[in-house]
Amino acid sequence: MRIGVLTGGGDAPGLNGVIRAIVRSATLKYGWTVIGIFDGFEGLLGKKNTKELKPWNTRGILSRGGTILGTTNRGNPFAVKVREKGKPTEKDLSDAAIGNIRKLRLDALVVIGGDGSLAIANRLFRKGVPVVGVPKTIDNDLSETHVTFGFTTAVETATEALDKLHTTAESHHRVMVVEVMGRYAGWIALEAGIAGSADVILIPEIPYGMDRVCRKIAERKQAHCCSSIVVVAEGARPLRGKMAVIERDPSGYAIRFSGAAAAVGDGIRQQTGMDVRVTVLGHVQRGGSPCAADRILATQYGVKAVELVFRKRFGHMVSYKPPEITSVPIGKAVRKIKLVDPDSEMVRAAESIGVSFGR
């Protein structure tokens, strides 16, 4: 057996752990050959861009962030951006990709990726490629899996940042507004907010009233808590009024201009007159050495992916339904996003201890 492995979409701590576990399990337990494909689906197009992976050349990577295979958000073989007659257009090169998979003599392809990459994987599967998926989403917004690697590390990183901002906030009696990742789902804001003792947590799933946010901060001030921590998911939006315009230009950093946190900070400053500082955590949340929990989950995912190949459960992806590592059809998983339920136990628990969601 020869199996190919690729990583797609944004990077997340734990990707290397999945790769390592696939390589070790496939070679040590089954005696198979593992071919690493570089730079996501791009590696399947054009020039052959692969390398055989063995235990010795994947040694020591479990504790390292990122992916040794490289990754990209481009390279969807069903919609490759090309220029035809001088105009940019999209072309379906999936047959070429499948041809390359055959040339590489792969008996199976493991795709480690998020919603987008898994959807591509599923289309390749429907065209006959023996595909197995491993879910990846730092935002934790993939349905059909309780949690994925990377998310726990991102929450830890954001929590550590909140711990640091607390001391400054208290010393200066300031309101610190902190933007964390989460364009559609507020999981990182919710969990880091609770862990980081936030006073206000604003998430996409619960549109906030600026008045209520400010009332909370004013109440705290009256109770002689002159500093407050406000955690804002990048996709948080107000009930009414000018929403934070999320205009990203190609390099992505334009969001700083009119991001969710800037809008919230502005509102608080105008309504309360307090000293406000805004911090956008940004890319540090995706990076760094995965925490122990993510390393374990990544390892289990990699082992399970190889087992799925062994059992020929193609078209399936690994899934964590505690306490079990199991699998589900990829098609079922990519259909919908997993959002924070505004009435969930965790949101209610946070409100019980005095956290405001601006509602």
Add this chain to the structure above:
Amino acid sequence: MRIGVLTGGGDAPGLNGVIRAIVRSATLKYGWTVIGIFDGFEGLLGKKNTKELKPWNTRGILSRGGTILGTTNRGNPFAVKVREKGKPTEKDLSDAAIGNIRKLRLDALVVIGGDGSLAIANRLFRKGVPVVGVPKTIDNDLSETHVTFGFTTAVETATEALDKLHTTAESHHRVMVVEVMGRYAGWIALEAGIAGSADVILIPEIPYGMDRVCRKIAERKQAHCCSSIVVVAEGARPLRGKMAVIERDPSGYAIRFSGAAAAVGDGIRQQTGMDVRVTVLGHVQRGGSPCAADRILATQYGVKAVELVFRKRFGHMVSYKPPEITSVPIGKAVRKIKLVDPDSEMVRAAESIGVSFGR
């Protein structure tokens, strides 16, 4: 309503988070009064040793290890150590303790503790005290709850230590034998071992053969991996031969002399002739700021405990059965210990990637 709170047994990161959530939820949501009882059950005996807890005097403790209430392994009111006629004996002072609970006018008592403390809590409940339990075990060996706060932090601390020992092991081509907590259950060794890229993991649930451990290390050397990491739970024991004698004197540190890791290190050195170093991680595993996951779990536990009091579900303890925070009768939980299943998915996954359990 007035509710009392105490922490019993060994400390664990997250205790303060539970206390804080109880105080905030009880006072902010229900308007109750919370009385902190110092030093576990000892605080219920003799002199009144209590303090009213409010949001302002539990501020900032979510991120701090240990317990602001103090804790102790002594003070079982059903078996208080006293001297009678010059001889040490045990006396049942539970009625005095219950009398003190009445004098404090407590409508409920929340006991945050491990197997021992919860068993005491259950006996008090059966004598009529309205008790609610919150499970605590850094070893993760309590049944009836998927995981408890403190464990994840301990695994993280042990993993970080393993990361550090790797670089030394590789530079010197050494075998590093590392003893982690886990007298009866090998959860910390198993999880930190996987996360810390251990080559051998020895746990109480799987008696190890010294020969097999050494064969693994010898195989690695032949494959030019001259360094190996061996993680040993303090309760790990060999299949045959002189077992590591766990003789603890009162202060506990005698275990260094003849602990599990020392025995393993000795065996490896004798059979392989390699350069071996033994490290006993010890108490650092219990300490430090809880990781984000433990802070969240602790917060949810505290909120749930107050809810159990509100619903008068006395005799119950909080329990995490993912994805739910629920409750179970304390009596059911303290009856048996939760061990690693030698045939579990996680153990099998570790073996798939080449980890030896010495079997």
Add this chain to the structure above:
Amino acid sequence: MRIGVLTGGGDAPGLNGVIRAIVRSATLKYGWTVIGIFDGFEGLLGKKNTKELKPWNTRGILSRGGTILGTTNRGNPFAVKVREKGKPTEKDLSDAAIGNIRKLRLDALVVIGGDGSLAIANRLFRKGVPVVGVPKTIDNDLSETHVTFGFTTAVETATEALDKLHTTAESHHRVMVVEVMGRYAGWIALEAGIAGSADVILIPEIPYGMDRVCRKIAERKQAHCCSSIVVVAEGARPLRGKMAVIERDPSGYAIRFSGAAAAVGDGIRQQTGMDVRVTVLGHVQRGGSPCAADRILATQYGVKAVELVFRKRFGHMVSYKPPEITSVPIGKAVRKIKLVDPDSEMVRAAESIGVSFGR
């Protein structure tokens, strides 16, 4: 003896360590009384806002960031902002402040602060107040002291962020532009840049050529290093072309709009066409638990400040001239800023290993 202590200006990790050492040294060694003054010089005006500090109420603060006394950038008693006849104006209330110092029966005043606070301290000294200074600057830009507490922690925090960004940069073949503190002096950028394996470091002391920055990145790409890390001090400025406009509105966050890093990122994207991401580390750099070196330095500073009071060396501030902790006249220290010498050993060493400063 009764001595007052206040902290002024922006917070820095280590302030609490200085306070703790002053309290312990003054009370335990000399038997003096220590009065903490809240919120910088503001605490000396209007209502009496003080608290006696003792070992028990400064326990455990060495490891905590920020300042238990609070701090502010406002409150210069020589130029208090007031409204007179409806118009905002400044008033010299230094005599009132000095009156309050007398009412508090202080035999000495220890001012822990940066350039601004020390200048105020010096003016109070010239008006007869027995003042001793302790230098504080997270940017390390105070002359007359080799280094101050807080700086080393800030460099560590920035370096950890760079470590995290590396993995993302490599996985995505991106250029990561990271803005760190340093409006006038580039110390944090220089040290974190070297420690964080930056490829380009831009500091206020060395105006950069955008062409040279891009040439460096292009050279790396040709050598198949498709990711680059660019560290930019907030005060870095180009040799020519539109300088990054540093327009801060009162809340300070407007700098995001047109900051130094955004300008650099823009330039790189335009000239190289590469995938660029910009991260502004912001306030996390000031917060968090001080590293060991800063705790030690803070402790030595506090002890030295008390010794200066004992020796009646008023008008002096503590200073670290390795290997000695000594003192210098405050007036000498506040006169000039300490900049990075573009020809210094450290800059030259960085260039030797291939770092570009854009010159």
Add this chain to the structure above:
Amino acid sequence: MRIGVLTGGGDAPGLNGVIRAIVRSATLKYGWTVIGIFDGFEGLLGKKNTKELKPWNTRGILSRGGTILGTTNRGNPFAVKVREKGKPTEKDLSDAAIGNIRKLRLDALVVIGGDGSLAIANRLFRKGVPVVGVPKTIDNDLSETHVTFGFTTAVETATEALDKLHTTAESHHRVMVVEVMGRYAGWIALEAGIAGSADVILIPEIPYGMDRVCRKIAERKQAHCCSSIVVVAEGARPLRGKMAVIERDPSGYAIRFSGAAAAVGDGIRQQTGMDVRVTVLGHVQRGGSPCAADRILATQYGVKAVELVFRKRFGHMVSYKPPEITSVPIGKAVRKIKLVDPDSEMVRAAESIGVSFGR
């Protein structure tokens, strides 16, 4: 020019940083060739065990602990352990080593090592080998340099462990005795002790009276500080009474049996009757990612070593005399050990804030 590099003695965080800086500076600035020699001086004997080092194969190592070249405490070419006529003896194979240096066509040899390795380097230099030294000592006990890489990281690691032990000590009202590295010099104990808020610090340079240690702890208990932290250097010794026997067997771990901390813990328990726990930090202190300060120092050392080769200052070693990186004759540096001066400013400062050294 071709220069050889080797690392000798125990590993220390920062070794890789020196190697990387040597490689980058020698190749990028001077265009030289760098040959890495594996496993210390052993690599110069017998089979050729070397590899050309280039920027691409030393990429990413600045942040990694240990040494990619491997190291060993064996392999002194002037006293190689051999068996002659069945008996173990020592043989001078330095001429063979020098022959190999010639065969490798090395124009200079950079030795990164401690007292032992530098002494060997100096003997090679006196026999005509163009040697340059880089000092390495995690204990900071090398004279002629203010500090070396690795020490600051070790202090940080020990301080973090103390932070963790504090919470447990306080929760349980215990005395925690912690053994840190330092067989001859107490630098790590002194600095980590101050940074970690220790109550007692015992170092080899100040023989301690058990009575005084216990008096300090008893005083604290009377003042209602029921927990104490005692930091003990492994070479700390009592004024009188049975000294902690330091019997190390070849694998080194026998020291646990009767180490300095165990002896101190025993004494405190006997004299005060308090609950005592002993932790031996051990090898974790040598490992892990170097802190920013050590990465910078390591980089500066590597650059300076290449500069010394360029200037043909053979027989010299790099040295840090703040604020300068300079050089001294190796012979001068290896002659004596740098001890803590019992009357130094830092010791006196610690005593001022109430720390006892047991004198």
